[in-house]
Amino acid sequence: MSSEMVISVTSYDKPGIICTVTEAINDAGGVILNLSQTVLDKYFSMILFAIFQRSVSAETIKKELTKSLNQFSKDKVEVSVIESKSLSESSDKPDYASDKELEEEYVLTASSISRQNIVAKISRFCKDNHINILNLYTKTVNDLYFMIFFLDTSSVKSMEAVRKQIKKIESDNPDLKIMLQHYEIFKATNEINIKI
């Protein structure tokens, strides 16, 4: 019986981490179905889905991965392995972040001098409005803290109501400026080949 696992790895970044992780998964009999990784301020983080043809526990995979990574590097590493919830359903779903152009994909850009609680405020706003955060970046430019949220608004009942709420958040937080724009504008202004 096969096992589907969600595996995440966090470590100080250096060349060879992905190789170490994917070889360890392969040695454990796993096949990687999907993977996303990023490097933030010199720290590496990866999340991946893998399917193991033989029955194997999450604990075993975690032990084997941790052992391989500790052999690879003396840097502290955090490994998490959990059994996936209905991966066989989700593997048929398109990867919204990279594969499918969403009709309802928006980009919310927020800027503020203060970083205190801002990401939490915007995340709460998204949760309250049934908006799924597909991706999130932050960046500091000239002492101004920017947050860029890629959002799936397909479950939003009223964009007008959403925009009203944004105005309310802005008026309650004068330091915070928010723009909500359909993703198409960024594709149009930054890519050569687009469908208009």
Added chain:
Amino acid sequence: MRSEQILNTVEMILKENLDVRAVTMGIDLLDCKTGNVDTTCKNIIKKIQRYSKTFVATCEKVSEKYSIPVVNKRISVTPISHVGAGFSADGFVKLAMALDKAATSVGVDLIGGFSANVEKGVSNADKALFESLPLALSKTKKVNSSINAGSTRYGINMDAVKTLGQTIKDIANMTAGNGGFGAAKFVIFCNQPGDNPFMAGAMHGLGEAEAVINCGVSGPGVIARAIERRIKAKGKNTPLGLHDLAEEIKLASFRVTRCGELIGREVAKTLGIPFGVVDLSLAPTPKVGDSIGEIIKLLGVDVIGAPGSTAIIAILNDAVKKGGAFASQCVGGLSGAFIPVMEDSELANAAKEGTLTIEKLEAMTSVCSVGFDMIPIPGYVDAETISALIADELAIGMINNKTTAARIIPVPGKKEGEMVSFGGLYGESVVMTVRNVGKSSRFINFAGKIPAPIHSLKN
């Protein structure tokens, strides 16, 4: 999509004054014509309302979706001389008032197309239109008018030019209480395009579809900031040539035009009307940071009007076209750099300082996309001199196979150096000096035609 790309686009809108300057719905009015002016007026109002009742709301919704301001929503119509053929001057005034009423009822800012094509000759309809102009433009708020008096194909109709010099004075005098503002709603062209979304020359030319959406972008601020960044990023030992700056303008122009293309097409799709063209003109406003004049100075002259200013406008005009053309499926209208003195705070300042003269502006119009634009002149300048200014401008267009135009405002009661202000996007400026006033009467009074140039024989 990298975060820098997202932030660059956001910055263009928030800090660099990127906007879509005009979304203009062109509507054919030929089927509104009846033998009776009142019925024709009713038909015009009904048809405009039918096509554009949700136009403003749609523009606003699309603007909100992308957080890009759509500054002006406008309508352009078939040149009214065709619709009003057979009516008297009073009939044309009624048509103007019908257009004004229709525009007001649907909430658009301006309506263009109170126009005629007279490059080969003046018909009775054209004559009636000319006679109606002072009253029509003084009694209406939103109506804009244009006359195409010349073309590379047919030459310049100097009979019309002679008449129109006086017409401009009459329009200005009839709106003297408002600084001659009526003349700001009137422009004379050579090689006028039929799909220009910008006023005062917007019209829905013959040969266009039943209705169409044209879009005019703008982004002098975006271009200026791009040039600034490029100059700042220059390394100590890296040469930076005008070709490098032209490339920067081209890239910025691509992005600006794409905004207009996206918004224009979405408005068209939502309304179920074909999309026409993007006019990729750089159109300034009086707002700080939204100036063509600023770009001229960034590209290397200390004062606008100094030697080099014409070459700089040529670089800018060409680079804008190159970048914009790649960004759009269909480019049209005027598409280039505007130099409207009153509407650009830096140009207006240069006029005030005396570094920018009408003569230098004339040179610059040979390489920019329009011509004499929003130029206030002393109210005492005679009609023949005004006609001669128009003739000079149209000759540049005729010989060089480009669009040129003259939107000259003789300000009643004001002399050179005195301020005139129309407010809003129309801006303000000092009245500019016209040299050699009264010395062109013999030329104008010959009238007749300036024959088409030899290179018009292309067959």
